[in-house]
Amino acid sequence: MKNRLKVLRAERDWSQADLAARLHVSRQTINAIETGKYDPSLPLALKIAKLVGMAVEDVFFLDDQPKSEAPEA
């Protein structure tokens, strides 16, 4: 699974630690999600989407999703 978390975070001028504190997770968790090493649980993915004010499928998408269907990076 891929995600746009790094871009969305940068747009809001949040550090990884800021985002981690808002989500009550560790900074390592945010880093692992951003680098694609860890796929978050559904509750955490929903929390992230809610925090950035987007639908969850606009933040996270499948690796094999066609480019036309993938949200803009």
Next chain:
Amino acid sequence: MLIPLLHRRRKAVAEAMKTVKSGTASVAETKRVYGFRLVVAGLMWASIYLLSRGLLELQLPGQSVRVLVALMPVPFFLWFLWRWMEGVARIDELERRIELEALAFAFPICVVLLMTLGLLEIAVPLNPDDWSYRDVWAMMPALYYAGLWRARRRYQ
């Protein structure tokens, strides 16, 4: 000197525990509180294990007394295990995944280790001072820590 220090630390942990239970604590604070509680339970269990081992070396009279002494560390280990599970339930989800992967790494290796040891025991006479269960169990936590190191590296 150690007792007042532990008392102060315990008070600080009790204060932090209130924050953790209220759900407003940071991940680092939660980890610190449960880490401290786990270390205390672990030290208690290890001390009782060493005491039990020492008493058994003294060749105590009466089999029932010896069995009782041998079983002495069990409730302390169960307490340690309870603390561990309590901590795992509270830590953040990546940390929980790392714990799971560490156990998934260590458990099958422990099975292979014990199975091989059992077969070797049949094949050749092994020195019980080196290869009995009383010593081999210590390899299991070592394997868990190896698994923990491996899983942490993976998510770094």
